[in-house]
Amino acid sequence: xxxxxxxxxxxxxxxxxxxxxxxxxxxxxxxxxxxxxxxxxxxxxxxxxxxxxxxxxxxxxxxxxxxxxxxxxxxxxxxxxxxxxxxxxxxxxxxxxxxxxxxxxxxxxxxxxxxxxxxxxxxxxxxxxxxxxxxxxxxxxxxxxxxxxxxxxxxxxxxxxxxxxxxxxxxxxxxxxxxxxxxxxxxxxxxxxxxxxxxxxxxxxxxxxxxxxxxxxxxxxxxxxxxxxxxxxxxxxxxxxxxxxxxxxxxxxxxxxxxxxxxxxxxxxxxxxxxxxxxxxxxxxxxxxxxxxx
Amino acid sequence: xxxxxxxxxxxxxxxxxxxxxxxxxxxxxxxxxxxxxxxxxxxxxxxxxxxxxxxxxxxxxxxxxxxxxxxxxxxxxxxxxxxxxxxxxxxxxxxxxxxxxxxxxxxxxxxxxxxxxxxxxxxxxxxxxxxxxxxxxxxxxxxxxxxxxxxxxxxxxxxxxxxxxxxxxxxxxxxxxxxxxxxxxxxxxxxxxxxxxxxxxxxxxxxxxxxxxxxxxxxxxxxxxxxxxxxxxxxxxxxxxxxxxxxxxxxxxxxxxxxxxxxxxxxxxxxxxxxxxxxxxxxxxxxxxxxxxxxxxxxxxxxxxxxxxxxxxxxxxxxxxxxxxxxxxxxxxxxxxxxxxxxxxxxxxxxxxxxxxxxxxxxxxxxxxxxxxxxxxxxxxxxxxxxxxxxxxxxxxxxxxxxxxxxxxxxxxxxxxxxxxxxxx
Amino acid sequence: xxxxxxxxxxxxxxxxxxxxxxxxxxxxxxxxxxxxxxxxxxxxxxxxxxxxxxxxxxxxxxxxxxxxxxxxxxxxxxxxxxxxxxxxxxxxxxxxxxxxxxxxxxxxxxxxxxxxxxxxxxxxxxxxxxxxxxxxxxxxxxxxxxxxxxxxxxxxxxxxxxxxxxxxxxxxxxxxxxxxxxxxxxxxxxxxxxxxxxxxxxxxxxxxxxxxxxxxxxxxxxxxxxxxxxxxxxxxxxxxxxxxxxxxxxxxxxxxxxxxxxxxxxxxxxxxxx
Numbered sequence: 001x002x003x004x005x006x007x008x009x010x011x012x013x014x015x016x017x018x019x020x021x022x023x024x025x026x027x028x029x030x031x032x033x034x035x036x037x038x039x040x041x042x043x044x045x046x047x048x049x050x051x052x053x054x055x056x057x058x059x060x061x062x063x064x065x066x067x068x069x070x071x072x073x074x075x076x077x078x079x080x081x082x083x084x085x086x087x088x089x090x091x092x093x094x095x096x097x098x099x100x101x102x103x104x105x106x107x108x109x110x111x112x113x114x115x116x117x118x119x120x121x122x123x124x125x126x127x128x129x130x131x132x133x134x135x136x137x138x139x140x141x142x143x144x145x146x147x148x149x150x151x152x153x154x155x156x157x158x159x160x161x162x163x164x165x166x167x168x169x170x171x172x173x174x175x176x177x178x179x180x181x182x183x184x185x186x187x188x189x190x191x192x193x194x195x196x197x198x199x200x201x202x203x204x205x206x207x208x209x210x211x212x213x214x215x216x217x218x219x220x221x222x223x224x225x226x227x228x229x230x231x232x233x234x235x236x237x238x239x240x241x242x243x244x245x246x247x248x249x250x251x252x253x254x255x256x257x258x259x260x261x262x263x264x265x266x267x268x269x270x271x272x273x274x275x276x277x278x279x280x281x282x283x284x285x286x287x288x289x290x291x292x293x294x
Numbered sequence: 295x296x297x298x299x300x301x302x303x304x305x306x307x308x309x310x311x312x313x314x315x316x317x318x319x320x321x322x323x324x325x326x327x328x329x330x331x332x333x334x335x336x337x338x339x340x341x342x343x344x345x346x347x348x349x350x351x352x353x354x355x356x357x358x359x360x361x362x363x364x365x366x367x368x369x370x371x372x373x374x375x376x377x378x379x380x381x382x383x384x385x386x387x388x389x390x391x392x393x394x395x396x397x398x399x400x401x402x403x404x405x406x407x408x409x410x411x412x413x414x415x416x417x418x419x420x421x422x423x424x425x426x427x428x429x430x431x432x433x434x435x436x437x438x439x440x441x442x443x444x445x446x447x448x449x450x451x452x453x454x455x456x457x458x459x460x461x462x463x464x465x466x467x468x469x470x471x472x473x474x475x476x477x478x479x480x481x482x483x484x485x486x487x488x489x490x491x492x493x494x495x496x497x498x499x500x501x502x503x504x505x506x507x508x509x510x511x512x513x514x515x516x517x518x519x520x521x522x523x524x525x526x527x528x529x530x531x532x533x534x535x536x537x538x539x540x541x542x543x544x545x546x547x548x549x550x551x552x553x554x555x556x557x558x559x560x561x562x563x564x565x566x567x568x569x570x571x572x573x574x575x576x577x578x579x580x581x582x583x584x585x586x587x588x589x590x591x592x593x594x595x596x597x598x599x600x601x602x603x604x605x606x607x608x609x610x611x612x613x614x615x616x617x618x619x620x621x622x623x624x625x626x627x628x629x630x631x632x633x634x635x636x637x638x639x640x641x642x643x644x645x646x647x648x649x650x651x652x653x654x655x656x657x658x659x660x661x662x663x664x665x666x667x668x669x670x671x672x673x674x675x676x677x678x679x680x681x682x683x684x685x686x687x688x689x690x691x692x693x694x695x696x697x698x699x700x701x702x703x704x705x706x707x708x709x710x711x712x713x714x715x716x717x718x719x
Numbered sequence: 720x721x722x723x724x725x726x727x728x729x730x731x732x733x734x735x736x737x738x739x740x741x742x743x744x745x746x747x748x749x750x751x752x753x754x755x756x757x758x759x760x761x762x763x764x765x766x767x768x769x770x771x772x773x774x775x776x777x778x779x780x781x782x783x784x785x786x787x788x789x790x791x792x793x794x795x796x797x798x799x800x801x802x803x804x805x806x807x808x809x810x811x812x813x814x815x816x817x818x819x820x821x822x823x824x825x826x827x828x829x830x831x832x833x834x835x836x837x838x839x840x841x842x843x844x845x846x847x848x849x850x851x852x853x854x855x856x857x858x859x860x861x862x863x864x865x866x867x868x869x870x871x872x873x874x875x876x877x878x879x880x881x882x883x884x885x886x887x888x889x890x891x892x893x894x895x896x897x898x899x900x901x902x903x904x905x906x907x908x909x910x911x912x913x914x915x916x917x918x919x920x921x922x923x924x925x926x927x928x929x930x931x932x933x934x935x936x937x938x939x940x941x942x943x944x945x946x947x948x949x950x951x952x953x954x955x956x957x958x959x960x961x962x963x964x965x966x967x968x969x970x971x972x973x974x975x976x977x978x979x980x981x982x983x984x985x986x987x988x989x990x991x992x993x
Contacts, residue, residue, distance in 0.1 A: 006887070010817035011896050015825055017806040018867055022825075025864035026832050029845055033838035042713040043371050044394070062705075063698065064685075090738070099731060107979045108739040111746075114975050114982065116925035116943050119964045122950055123745050126957060130544050132763045134748055153480055153544035155692045168742070176983050229836050232927040236947070241482065242543050243689030250928075257840060257932075258364045259681055260371065261713055266840045273835050280834055333952050358937045361951060372843075372935045376852050548955050 030273075037267035043260025055267035065268070067244040068252045071159055072228055072275070075248060078163045079170070080223040086167065087174025087219065092208070094175070095182045106179070110172035117169065121236030124165045128152045128237075152238050155245040162237050162246055166227065174219050181215030182208070217287035221280060228276050249275070324615045326354035327622055330370065330383035332362035336570060339638040343631045347622060355622065363483070364681075367394060374399055379610035381619040384431055387603035388674045389422040393714070400427045401609040401616050408624045416644035419603050419670075428606035429623050433641020433650075435566030435602045436659045437491045437671065438587050444557045445472050446586070453588040453596070457528075460591050464537045467560035474537040476559040479691065481547040482684040487563035488532075489687070491590045492525040494598035494669035510676055511718035512711055516704040517697075526696045533691055542691075551575065555584065566602070569640040569653065587655035589662065599662035602671045604644045678711035678719065753961035760958030775962035785966065787938060788945035794855060795930075795941055796923045799862035803870050803919050804912050806863065811874035812904055816886065826875070829868035837865060839932050846933065858933050862923050870915040877911040878904075914985035917978075924971065942967050 037055055041048040059065045090109060094102045112120060127133050128151035136148035151161040189207050198206065209216075231250035234240060240247035240255070249272040256265035331340065337357060344355035358380065360369050370383060374395055385391045392400060403409070404426045409417060412430055420426050439460075446452065446463070449470050454460035464474035478484040498506070500521035501514070508514035516522060532538065539545060539559070551568070553559040555576045562568070573581045589597040607626065609619045625631060632648040642660065643650050652660065662668045673680060680703060690699035711719035744765070752760040753775055755768040760775075779785055814822035842861065843852060851857030881904065889899045905912075930944045937948070946967055953959050975982060 006890070007817050008819070009890075009896070010813050010819075012813065012817070012819065012821055014809040014813040014896075014900070015821060017802075018810040018829075018871065019825060021802075021806065021860055021864050022829065022832065022867050025842060025845070025861050026837065027828060029838045029841040030835060032845070033841045036841050036844075040713075043368070043375075044714045058709075063702070064682075093731065093734070096731065098728065099735070100728075101732070101735070103980075105735045105739055106983065108742050110979075110983055111742060111975065114921055114925075114971055115968050116927070116946075116971075118925075118927050118943050118946055119968055122946070122960065122964060123749055126748070126763050127745055129763060130541065132761065134744065134763055134765065137763075150541055150544045153541070155543070172742075225834060232931075239482070241685065241688055242479065243685065243692040245692070253839070255364075255682070258368045259710070259713075260368060261709075262840045262844070266838060269836065269838050269840065273838075276834060276836060333948060359948070359952065360937060361948060369935050373853070376847050376850075376935070378853050378936055 033266050033270060036263055037270050039263045041263040041266075043262065048263070051263070055264045056271070058264065059267055059271065064244050064247060065252060068247045068249060069271075069275075071244075071246060072230075072248045072272075074159060075163055075166075075230060076224055076227040076279075078160075079166045079227045080220060082163070082167045083171045083174045083223060084216070084219055086171045088178050088212075090171065090175040091178030091182055092204075095179060106172075106176065110176055112169045113173045115169075117232050118236055120165065120169055121233045124161075124168075125152065125237060128161055153242055155242045158238055158242060158245045162234055165237060166230065166233060169233075170223070170226075174223065177215050177219050178212065181212045185211045213287070217284065220287060221284050224283060225276055225280050228272065228279070324353060324618055326356055327381040327615060327618060328356050328358055329622075330358045330360055330380040332366045332384070333359035334362040335359065335384070336574075336638045339635045342634050343626055346631070347625050351621070351625075353618060353622075371395065374610065377612065379613040381613050381615055382607055382609045382623060384605050385428065385608050387419065387605055389420070389427075390677045390679075391606065391608065392422050392427045393677065395608070395610075397422065397425070397427060399611055401611045401613070401620070402427055403429060403609070403620070403623075406620070406624070408627050411627070411629070411645045411647065413644050413646060416604060420606065428608050429627055430604040430644045431607045431627070432604045432635060432639060433643050434604055435641045436587070437487050437563075437565045437600045437602060438589050438659075439491070439561050440554065440564050440568060440655075441561045441586050441588065442554055442557050442559065443584050443586050445560045448472075449560075453586065454591045455596055457591050457593050457597075461535075461537075464532075464560065465535075468537060472557075473539040473553065473559045474561065475532060475539070476545060476550045476553055476562050477538050477542045477691075478545045478547045478550045478562075479543050479688060480545055481550075482688060484547060484550070484562075484564060485684050485687040485691070486680075487565060488529050488590070489522075489525055489683075490671060490673065491563065491600045492528070493522075493672045494600045495590045495592045496525050497521045497672070498598065498669055499592070506672065506675055509707075510678075512678075512708060512716075513718065516707055517700040523696060523700055526690065526699055529687075530690065530694050530696060534694070555581070557584070566640045569655070570638055574638075582653050582655075585655065587658055589667075596667075599659055599668040600671055601659070601663065601668050603674055604641070677716050678707050678714060681706040681710045749961045749964060752958060753965050755958050757956050757958060760956070760961065763957070772958075775956075775959045776966070778959050779963045779966055782949075784937065784940070784945050784949075785942075785963070788940055788942035791855075791939055792924060792941040792943070795858055795862065796920055798855075799859045799866070799923055800916055800919045802859070802863045803866045804915055807867055807870035807915065808874050808905060808908055808912065809900065810867075810871050811878050811908075812900055814871070815875045815878035816883070826871070829871050832865070832868040833872075839928070843932060852933060853935050853939065855939065858929055861929055861933060862919075862926075865929075866919045866922060869918065873915055873918075874908060874911050877908060881907050913981070917982055917985040921982075 038050055038052060039048045040051045040054075093099075094106050094109075096102070127135050130136060130148075130150040130153070133151075135151065139145060139148045149157055152158050185208065189211075190203060193203050193207060229250060230248055231254070234246055234248050234251050235254070238246040240251045249268065253265050253268045253272070256268060329340070329344075331337075337359070340357055344357070348354050360366055367385075370380075371394065373379065402425055406426070406429075408429055409426060412420075416430050416434070417426075420428050420430060441453070445467060449463070449466045449472070451463040451466065454463055467474045497519060501508075501519060505514055505519070509516070533542070550559070550562050550564070551572055552575075554562045555572055569581060569585070572585065589599040591597040607623050609616055609623065613619055627645060629645060629647045629649075632643060632645050633650065636643065636648065636650040640653065640656070642652065642656055659668070683703065683706075686699050686702045686706070690696065708719060748763060748765055751765060751767055752763060754771045754773070756770065756772055756774065759769060810822075810825065813819075814826050846852035846857050846861075851860065885903055885907075886899060889903060890896075894902075925943065927943050927947070930941050931947075934940055934944070940948070946963060949963050950960050953963075
């Protein structure tokens with residue numbers, strides 16, 4: 001009784017700034033977006049009319065938009081998988097107690113994550129340059145000239161190249177989350193396992209991975225949400241091209257916005273939200289359940 | 295509590311400082327004017343003209359270069375919507391730019407003395423319902439096929455007399471080890487040039503001015519024009535015949551300039567600003583000597599030249615310093631300042647009395663025009679737009695699918711017309 | 720026994736060096752080429768410049784919009800970060816302590832804010848209607864709104880470890896809640912506030928999307944947008960582009976070098992808790 005009355009005395013007005021700012025610039029636009037997506041709102045109209053689901057129908061009948069959806073999913077799942085796989089390996093490597101200079105290596109591998117993506121995008125347009133870029137130059141030097149490609153302009157590999165750029169940029173982040181997870185695993189578990197004669201692989205499968213489950217969850221979910229929202233990297237690397245080979249949701253939204261087709265752009269934004277929710281939430285719940293089971 | 299209140303007070307003050315509107319400027323002389331241009335503009339002549347203006351009038355002029363293309367129009371429209379007007383800005387040609395911003399939001403310039411100096415044909419192009427809202431800026435240009443004269447000489451070619459001749463020249467160039475056509479696919483926008491220069495040669499004769507009029511009011515669909523389908527097919531078959539440079543998907547505008555000027559490429563489909571860019575890099579004499587121009591030939595003759603009207607300067611009606619903005623517009627369009635512009639830019643002047651020696655290729659263009667064999671860029675004759683056109687073509691070059699490209703072009707054209715609430719859409 | 724161990728260790732070190740090289744080479748390329756002229760820098764070679772030149776840096780530093788961009792980034796980042804931390808700690812304090820209905824609703828709404836992407840076009844519309852589009856105030860408030868959820872989670876998570884008895888003792892002694900918050904709670908939240916600051920500063924300093932959409936006046940562009948506009952004008956001169964990009968990342972590199980341990984810890988504990 002006294003506890004609850006004491007609790008009730010905490011002043012609610014402390015919440016006010018957050019409610020005002022977040023409500024004003026996140027909640028209101030999100031809610032009104034449902035209305036706008038059902039209108040013909042565009043830059044040339046001063047009066048907007050309700051047109052039902054026309055924007056959505058138009059979007060799904062647009063081959064460019066369908067390509068966009070596919071690219072976004074490919075991009076999100078590929079980056080998420082690759083950066084988690086590599087991040088985990090790197091974390092295990094850089095968690096070896098006896099490894100000299102491991103802090104320096106961690107710092108270096110994490111570095112790209114603090115650099116503005118727009119800068120990294122431009123840097124990689126230089127690196128991927130088909131004739132002079134250091135990627136093809138090095139491939140030729142080590143006798144792998146047949147692997148030298150026109151990384152950003154060949155429609156078959158352009159998306160792959162943007163994926164690898166993002167992997168390069170964000171693997172360090174995944175690695176560090178895994179490192180934090182690894183460091184929380186009690187050392188005794190490994191010691192007793194060693195006494196039982198478990199080898200490295202078994203220790204990985206039976207101790208490390210199960211106990212890393214929370215880190216895996218957070219890493220995968222963060223990566224999926226983040227990569228589905230990718231924008232500036234693609235804008236700078238390929239601008240969605242060649243053709244529609246690397247067009248993703250946010251570059252598509254940007255181009256409809258540039259054309260002043262606001263209703264349509266908002267509808268595309270809603271589809272992106274639904275995509276993130278329908279993929280992000282189940283993954284989150286699934287992984288959470290696995291965490292418990294493990 | 296006191297501390298919290300004083301902290302909140304600080305916050306409120308900080309907010310107020312940011313939110314405070316900048317001080318109102320009266321009718322008196324402003325200390326500076328803002329001019330917005332696309333960031334593809336060659337800035338040197340503007341900087342020179344503005345330095346002169348500052349010296350004479352005492353007003354500083356600041357250039358804001360914004361991203362070019364569709365983004366440019368959108369940024370300016372946004373600034374109009376938020377009443378954050380620049381003092382003046384340059385824009386693509388055509389009265390459709392007036393309707394984009396709304397004529398009630400642009401300063402009417404009808405009757406301004408600066409127009410006394412404009413050639414009549416160009417003046418007509420600025421009139422919307424009998425009124426003038428934009429001052430022409432720059433010169434009349436042309437899109438076309440630009441060729442390297444040395445390469446043509448080496449393979450014994452002259453500007454083609456018909457399309458088959460054109461193809462045979464390209465094949466000969468290829469056989470002689472030159473790149474027949476360089477396409478700047480990566481840069482995207484140059485991909486439109488072929489179709490746009492093919493329009494006067496192939497599409498206009500097929501549908502006539504009446505056909506364009508029907509497109510304007512959405513009575514004719516782009517994908518129902520066989521001549522346009524034919525143009526797209528010709529374009530794809532150039533690629534199929536291996537007449538583009540290898541790895542054309544990576545082609546850039548820069549490399550296109552470089553390779554055409556240095557005689558590695560036979561022809562490039564380009565716009566007239568291509569020439570000043572080349573001159574900046576390789577020198578005026580070199581370029582006039584080496585680079586020639588011809589229109590895209592038809593199946594029977596040399597074809598029709600395509601002209602692009604001059605750009606224009608617009609002034610927002612509710613800008614803070616409209617009087618001084620107009621003063622600057624008059625200054626910029628004075629003959630001697632136009633001459634400074636043409637020191638750096640190509641084109642045929644639209645203001646009388648501008649001293650400009652026409653380049654050899656411009657004489658050719660003029661000859662076509664005087665023979666009645668020239669047409670204005672179809673984009674400038676229509677109120678809707680070929681939205682996303684470069685991307686559509688880029689994709690067509692990947693898939694080779696002419697029908698899809700045509701349908702997309704049609705869809706975008708009608709969608710844009712509808713969005714602009716144009717009559718008929 | 721020790722020989723293979725030693726070999727294994729050397730191999731691992733070698734592997735780490737190769738991985739580090741993969742990360743560092745692009746930056747190295749940017750650095751050396753920023754000292755080269757137009758023609759040489761277009762070759763993107765890793766070799767030291769044949770004729771080292773500072774021309775590129777002079778070009779960049781003489782651009783008023785470089786300095787303006789830097790100033791704008793500083794203004795926007797500083798104010799947004801202060802407000803995020805202040806508002807987030809106030810909310811976290813009440814949400815965790817009071818466990819009231821309002822707090823719970825807010826907490827859920829903030830959770831949605833982490834997953835659901837912003838609806839940029841309606842946001843612009845709203846900002847235009849309220850006349851804060853294209854203003855520092857507008858973009859600062861926007862950043863506060865989108866960065867609040869994470870910071871609230873972080874701080875609310877940490878609040879759990881601050882014993883309630885502190886509050887109770889203070890309240891019994893007649894201390895008001897705002898006083899309690901400012902004098903006792905804030906100092907105890909120092910660690911997560913530092914974390915939240917690092918996360919927020921990194922997110923805002925490097926952000927491209929918000930100013931791209933919300934600022935149409937180039938005088939108010941932060942440095943990241945200046946890079947974008949600069950490159951579209953100068954992309955033929957890679958030396959100058961690299962010099963501009965070096966200048967943009969230099970402050971970040973310096974801070975990262977000085978605080979790297981703290982930054983890594985912050986960004987990840989933050990992420991895990993969030």
